[in-house]
Amino acid sequence: MRKTLVRTGAAVAIAAGILGMSGGIASADEISAPVVVPSHPTGADYVNAWNQSGALAGAGAAGLVSSAWAGAIPSIIQGAAGSLG
Helix, strand or coil: CHHHHHHHHHHHHHHHHHHHHHHHHHCCCCCCCCCCCCCCCCHHHHHHHHHHHHHHHHHHHHHHHHHHHHHHHHHHHHHHHHHHC
């Protein structure tokens, strides 16, 4: 039982570390929305627009996860404090 709990805790810690690192990586570059394609686009313009849109989606997802995690900590602490006293 203890071995399973330690392994599960290690997996959760690794996943949280990966999420934290990816959130920092996703928000490192400045990209503005909406992505604009020129009036006479080339193939490279479409590829650049696609890549920028993907970066915006990734940054949004990382921000959502980070906000949820930041909100979960006080909620967990309040729940634990409420059950104790």
